[in-house]
Amino acid sequence: MNKIYPVVLCGGVGSRLWPLSRSNSPKQFQQVDPTDVHSFFQATVKRHRGDLFHDPVVSVSTKYLPTVVQQLADMNINASIIAEPVSRNTGPAVLASAFHLNETDPSAVMAVLPSDHVIQGNFNELLARMLPAAMAGRIALFGIEPGYPETGYGYILDGGDHPDHPEAQEVSHFVEKPPLEKAEELIAGKNAYWASGISLFRADVIISEYEKIDPQTYRAVKTAFAKRKTQRTHQTLCGENFARANSGPTEAVIFEKTDQAVLAPTRVDWNDVGAWNAFHTINEKDQNGNVLSGDVICVETSNSYVRGSSSKLIATVGVDNLVVVDTDDALLITTRDNCQKVKSVISTLQDQGRQEVVDHTIQRTSWGQFVRMENGDAYRLNMLKLDPNAVISFDGDMEMHRLFTASEGEALFKSGSVVKRLLPGEVAELRVGESGSLRNRGDGILTILEVQYDRVSEPALAEKASSTSKELRGEGVA
Template sequence: MKVIILAGGNGTRLWPLSRTNYPKQFLKLKDMNKSIFQMTLDRSLKLTALNDIYIITNEKYKFLVMGQIEELGYEASKNNILIEPLGKNTLPAIYYGVKEIQREKDEVVVVFPSDHLIKDEASFTDTIFKGIGLTNNYLVTFGVKPNKPHTGYGYIKPGQVIGEGSKVDEFKEKPEYLSAQLYLEKGYLWNSGMFMFRTDVFAEEIKKYSPIIYNLFNNNDLKDFFEAVPSISIDFGIMEKSQRIAVIPMDVKWSDLGSFDSFYEEFPKDKNGNINFGKDNLVESKNNLIYTDNDKVVALIGVNDLIVIDEKDALLICKKDNAQKVKKVVEKLKSSGDPRLDNHLTTYRPWGSYTILEEGLFYKIKRITVLPDKKLSYQLHHHRSEHWIVVKGTAKVTVEGEEFFVRSGESTYVKTGFKHRLENPGKVNLEVIEVQLGEYLEENDIVRIDDDFGRNSNY
């Protein structure tokens, strides 16, 4: 069995927690030891070996994927991390993965989104294995048994029983509440977005129902394929058209964390229905979700059904039943070019991370964390100088070819235009305060001369 994990989505409906350059699947929320992507990888490893898992993502998430795999103690294989040149929805991405797998032979493949929370993992694994027999003749989807009417999920109507599942009579788009109630009464299932099939059967259905994708892939290189192919979901392109679709019911606690109302359902609540990731300072308030990324005191008095998401550079407050409208805020931020749509104050790189502590017109102050045995690229800047103060660990610094060590409490200075590199030769994280001075302080003022990670962009 092979597994395809889709890890290219940007999860903007969970803004400001999830942002374009560090979306929800890579987040580690408070009290979580692993990211949602890492949990997905762990579940996949109960089905098959690491070398049989293919992760489809894009260039800006490539090193996030590799870093989070390595953090779990595994060695990430670059051959199994497939990079989409452009995001064109799920069907082109999945077909890309299928064609890579078919290079060896036809196989049974399971497709998982990387941003789902699933409990009852033993039951989940058993259900996946039970569906293998259906893949000889069907494309299999997994339908989660609903526990309430939900307007944020699509629905599947099961039909004739076959083996461990049923033929699919109909797919339904996200409904209004009354329709969702009716679907629940009639035994419909939530459409989980998880699939299983044989690669040869999938290719046959692609050729029949999405011939443009089939022909473009077989007659173009990868870049040209993604530029030419339409943006299309697997549901619309194949599942809603094919006559060879089966659904297997899955009785697990599941959420795609698609919005903050889904988010609210997944975490423990106090006796008043509140979820508070910070200190408890709620007075006469019920059914609220409060999340802050630091130790700030958030107090609510006499309010109910609110979502309060407090990040250092952004604050979201909305009624819980308006959580789906976060996408309207995202649209406004996008139209105005606001960088807070894309970036947190902390930015992750393959060598570690940096956090912007303060910035002004001609200066920027960062906290840089370099992981053990990692180093930044050998680089220069045309428009800024940098002053480094080591606060933890020992830094190996290279400036214009000269190497020297800077220890905790010591500092060094890099002039504008000088080639330089920061490296952590130690076994604990290196912490450095960087003060940038100059008339232009953006990340695209980097000229890379040498880079361990083969980067030719600012990611």
């Protein structure tokens, strides 16, 4: 029996899940629940392991490449990673993965899997049942049996039994995100399914369909793949050619136009977790209908979702239908009915140039932990916590001057011909344009305070660096 290649797509920002999801650390790389070990992405990869599957293929923006590499390493999972230098929606990403698989396995069958969905139930059993249809050249689209008239999903209409594939149904037509009245009509007809974004097909089939239906994207992605750069952990597509592909989802570009699509009715608990109310829906509730996590105390509180952080206690009294989400630097309070409007907060934050829309104060990295402590008009104060034997490198930045002070542990600092040991209280610096590195030489965590200065005139920079160095060492402080 042929095995399936899981193709995991890591696009999207998940702006309605702010403040958990940020532009530099979107929801797929966050934990489903604060107590979970795995992120959405890791849970997706883990779900599709075993005898039915090859190692996964991961399609990801170069922006999130380090996160993907780190999270796969944390799970000790090998994967083929294809990095996209520019975003062109899911279609070109899927096509690039198909070119990759077709090059090494002409009979490859690929399952396209969004990385940010929650699925409860034996979905792999259904993938196995649809495998013969996919091997025969069909494009299997997995439609979720709907539980209510959702206006935020697209729908696939059942066209009746398929004459050649008893495990599949014909596709009648598609309906894209209908208004409530139309959604209620679709549900009442009992032949409509939510479009899950999950599909199964042979790599050569999707390549052929793109060549017929969207030849411009076919040529652009084929050339971008041919000119790719191969690194130790990943392959990077040629950005100049990839940018010429039409930006669009596979569903609209190919699936709605091909005559090879079949419907795979799917009866599992599925949620794309597009807004905070979904977390209340998918999680187990207490006797008052609440879903609580973190350090939380609720009094006379019902039907609410409260997600605490490790930094503070959250207490609610006499509220109903509430959503409270606390992170290291932002707190969201809304009602479950208004969760879809959280995107409007993002627009306001962007207009104000706020950092809270970009990333978290505390970020996990490949070398340890980064903590953003304070920002000024021309400086930034950060804390770097390096794991044992970890190394962090700094490229020559033409706009930034850096000062490092060891606070805990022992560091080895290198910059050009300079090699020095840093013990607590000792200082090193990287001037504008200089590159260097810090290595943790100890068995414990190395803690470094970093001050970043924006580029200024050389005399002012030297004076400021000297003054700051003394302050960090405790000299000249009353």
